[in-house]
Amino acid sequence: MKAAVLESYNHFEWKDVETPKVKPGEVLVRIQFASICGTDMHIFPGDFHPRTQVPFIPGHEMGGVVAEVGENVSDFEPGDKVAVDPIIWCGECPACQRKHYPACTSLKLLGVDMDGGFAEYISVPPHMLFKTAPHLPDEHVALVEIYGIGFHANNRAKTKEGDTLAIWGAGRVGQVILQAARTKTNGTIFMVDPLENRLQIAEKYYENLIGINPKKENPVEAIKRHTSGKGVDIAFEAVGHADDIEGVYTPVRSCIQSLRGGGKVCVLGLSDEPSPIVFKELIWKEAQIITSRVSDGEFTEVIEHLNAGNLKPDVLISKVMPGSEIQKAFEMLQKEKEKYLKVLLDFR
């Protein structure tokens, strides 16, 4: 089969490798599309070394069609359209024993800790596969994983009908939090981002959505003004870094400031830097800080909504490129990452 092998950091090769053998208890999937994630952009130059070991095949957001079923597998047959959940829990650590899988202390991912889906085939156990409706476009199946992040965040924050939200960061993660949130509440949603093109995407496709550019106005003041001084029920931090924007805000603290009393902040941004917050501002509201990491069984929920047409996957897809052009795709994203939401690779 052909695969995109990261031969050395910053260098992919599109080459022939051995097609995986289907072991008993496994299913061989013919990958149709895979999506490039922010994590892949960090793996590419070696930020994840030594966790990643080159040469290997990255890719953890992928969908395809069952090509072959190994012995002792009964739930799948060739031709089934499937999304692949790339997460491998250990099942034994204290978090796993309490079924709190995203906090697994030795959580592993296909395409990070072992070969992944930037290839024509992958062989995985059936519990990592989720069937979609046959009518779902192949491109959309590759987005199930990232939608899982958005649904998991909403489930962690317990978003419910009538809730008003503020989503800080309108990039890939912010956009899937928004789409997932819209299956749960018709309340006003504020999106905060300094990039106008991202705000426009959200405003164009969703009603009762207010985009706020922190370079033009103070977002906390704007949210207060639009909510008659009350603030929102839930604020999601999907900015991903602790930096303030020209002194206007620091992401987590501004989330707290934009809440109503008793509200919740759900933090997703993975920053290595400390994020300053003033606990008095949190305590006076008796507000809660919740965190959200990867997903936990949300694949089923995502697929139900995709099958029913409740999500807008095409909004997320900025560009589709052939798998053979992976090197070009990564260089393009390195140069102009703000221009794109999801870039998909076509392995058909």
Ligand SMILES: [Zn+2]
């Ligand atoms: Zn990812």
Ligand SMILES: [Zn+2]
């Ligand atoms: Zn574990």
